Amino acid sequence: MTNARVCLSIAVVASACSVAACGVDVSETEPNNTMQEAQLLPPLDWVTIYDVSGTIGSGDVDFFQFEVTNTSLFLVGSLEYVAVDPLDPGPYLGLFDFGGTLIETGVADVGIVLSAIVLQPGTFTLGLTGLDDRGFVGDHTHQFTYTFYLQAVPLPAAGAMPLLGVAGLAGMSRRRRAN
Numbered sequence: 001m002t003n004a005r006v007c008l009s010i011a012v013v014a015s016a017c018s019v020a021a022c023g024v025d026v027s028e029t030e031p032n033n034t035m036q037e038a039q040l041l042p043p044l045d046w047v048t049i050y051d052v053s054g055t056i057g058s059g060d061v062d063f064f065q066f067e068v069t070n071t072s073l074f075l076v077g078s079l080e081y082v083a084v085d086p087l088d089p090g091p092y093l094g095l096f097d098f099g100g101t102l103i104e105t106g107v108a109d110v111g112i113v114l115s116a117i118v119l120q121p122g123t124f125t126l127g128l129t130g131l132d133d134r135g136f137v138g139d140h141t142h143q144f145t146y147t148f149y150l151q152a153v154p155l156p157a158a159g160a161m162p163l164l165g166v167a168g169l170a171g172m173s174r175r176r177r178a179n
């Protein structure tokens with residue numbers, strides 16, 4: 001199922017790029033070390049792709065916050081890094097819902113590294129830290145530069161939905177309880 005999900009996601013990305021201008025460069029800006037001081041990105045619609053680049057030092061965590069404006073498939077891809085120590089395992093990525101709950105994670109790879117179905121527009125936060133820091137609190141000694149892209153695309157046809165993760169549903173259930 002994992003392979004099917006990745007292949008489908010890549011197809012969706014290619015389709016989105018063919019109909020719109022892609023690739024707005026975003027450079028990480030400190031301080032962005034906690035969810036509360038996350039770097040704010042422009043809203044994510046179905047058009048723009050953000051190409052994010054930054055640097056992680058020992059104990060550092062980078063958070064990016066953005067609004068997903070439509071019911072979407074949210075994707076992060078091409079998470080690549082250059083480490084000070086060649087043996088450094090590199091970055092650990094997490095997507096948090098508006099309530100701060102971790103709903104999906106990813107590690108460095110050339111394809112789609114994180115995906116989530118967003119059933120209701122809202123605010124999300126993406127955290128990036130060293131692989132040892134599973135709590136996104138800076139408990140690591142990794143040092144590297146990184147790049148990745150993030151985008152939101154229309155949901156695939158209903159028949160393809162079971163192939164995808166449903167992490168976004170976690171955000172939905174919390175929102176309903178809050179209302």
Ligand SMILES: [Ca+2]
Pocket residue numbers: 030031032033060061062063
């Ligand atoms: Ca930081």
